[in-house]
Amino acid sequence: MIRVQAADFDVGAELAGFAADDRAIGGICTFVGLVRDVAEGGAQVAAMTLEHYPGMTERQLEAIEAEARRRWPLKDVLVIHRFGRLEAGDRIVLVATAASHREAAFASCHFLMDWLKTKAPFWKLEHTGDGESWVAAKDGDDDAAARWDGADDGE
Amino acid sequence: MKILYFAWLRTKTGIGEEDVHPPAAVADVGALVAWLAARSPGHRAAFADLHLVRVAVNQDYVGLDHPVKEGDEIAFFPPVTGGAR
Numbered sequence: 691m692i693r694v695q696a697a698d699f700d701v702g703a704e705l706a707g708f709a710a711d712d713r714a715i716g717g718i719c720t721f722v723g724l725v726r727d728v729a730e731g732g733a734q735v736a737a738m739t740l741e742h743y744p745g746m747t748e749r750q751l752e753a754i755e756a757e758a759r760r761r762w763p764l765k766d767v768l769v770i771h772r773f774g775r776l777e778a779g780d781r782i783v784l785v786a787t788a789a790s791h792r793e794a795a796f797a798s799c800h801f802l803m804d805w806l807k808t809k810a811p812f813w814k815l816e817h818t819g820d821g822e823s824w825v826a827a828k829d830g831d832d833d834a835a836a837r838w839d840g841a842d843d844g845e
Numbered sequence: 846m847k848i849l850y851f852a853w854l855r856t857k858t859g860i861g862e863e864d865v866h867p868p869a870a871v872a873d874v875g876a877l878v879a880w881l882a883a884r885s886p887g888h889r890a891a892f893a894d895l896h897l898v899r900v901a902v903n904q905d906y907v908g909l910d911h912p913v914k915e916g917d918e919i920a921f922f923p924p925v926t927g928g929a930r
Contacts, residue, residue: 723928740927741852743920746904771927783928803928811901811920812927813852824853827924 691767692751694742696774699784709766709788719795720786721803727778730825733818738825740773740782743811747771754805758787761801762794769802771810801838808835846915848881850891851922854898857891866915874900875909877919897923 701722709715729735755767766788776782785802789795814825848863855861867880882892892898900907901920913919 742927743849743851743901743904743922746901746920749904807928808925809906810927811851811922811925813923814926815852824856824923825926827926831926 691769692748692755693768693770694744694747694751695770695772698772698781699770701781701784704768704770704784705786708768708786712765712788714790715765715788716790717792717795718786718788719792719799720784721799722781723783723803725776725778725780725782729816729818733816733820735778735816735818737775737777737817739775739815739817739822741813741815742771742773746811747773750810751806754802754809757805758798758802762787762789762798764789764794764798767798767802769806771806771812773812804831804834804838807831846877846913846917846919849918849920851920853923854891854921858885858887872912872914873909874902874907874911874913874919877913878909878921891921899924 705718705720708718725738727735751769751771755769758764758767764787768784768786770784772782785799787795787798787802789798808831815822816825846865848865850858850861867877871877871880878892878895882889899922900909902911902913903918
């Protein structure tokens with residue numbers, strides 16, 4: 691399931707309700723992304739505004755979820771991504787994957803984060819003491835996503 | 846066609862969205878970019894370095910050679926930076 695929202699989420703409540711009725715699930719892997727208080731150049735980040743492309747964001751995230759399900763035998767997937775103004779320390783993103791075995795849960799959670807960073811249309815505007823600036827994409831993000839090319843199955 | 850600009854492309858063009866009706870000769874993304882860039886100094890600045898611009902037609906990523914037509918939704922934006930570091 692994909693959710694794109696301005697509101698914060700409660701990690702405990704989300705996980706308590708996630709895949710709760712499936713007794714074949716052996717493990718759930720989660721990743722929670724936070725707003726760091728330091729920019730790439732070392733400046734102090736007070737807050738950021740996450741802009742996104744409504745419609746395309748959901749469409750791309752659904753495609754990424756479908757790709758993860760194609761690669762691993764997943765029982766369930768949850769991706770929550772926030773947009774709007776976020777303060778340092780705030781939660782940005784939650785990825786949770788449920789599978790019979792841990793390897794699929796770990797690998798698919800990692801894959802989902804790497805892929806959504808390079809494919810989901812979000813842009814970060816950082817607010818620092820010097821003003822505001824758009825965060826540039828890093829080559830490292832493409833490299834992290836590319837490592838999954840050809841790595842078709844985590845089993 | 847409906848044109849959308851996000852992040853610094855929106856800042857540079859000064860608009861988030863515009864409806865345009867280019868001549869029929871503008872048949873692919875590359876030709877559309879050249880036509881849009883001539884609309885204002887802000888547009889020209891936004892499209893100055895196409896290596897920094899990503900394009901989606903009807904919400905799917907495409908290249909500069911992808912065809913465009915009346916009724917399409919075409920979005921221009923920088924490489925994405927979602928998720929966490």
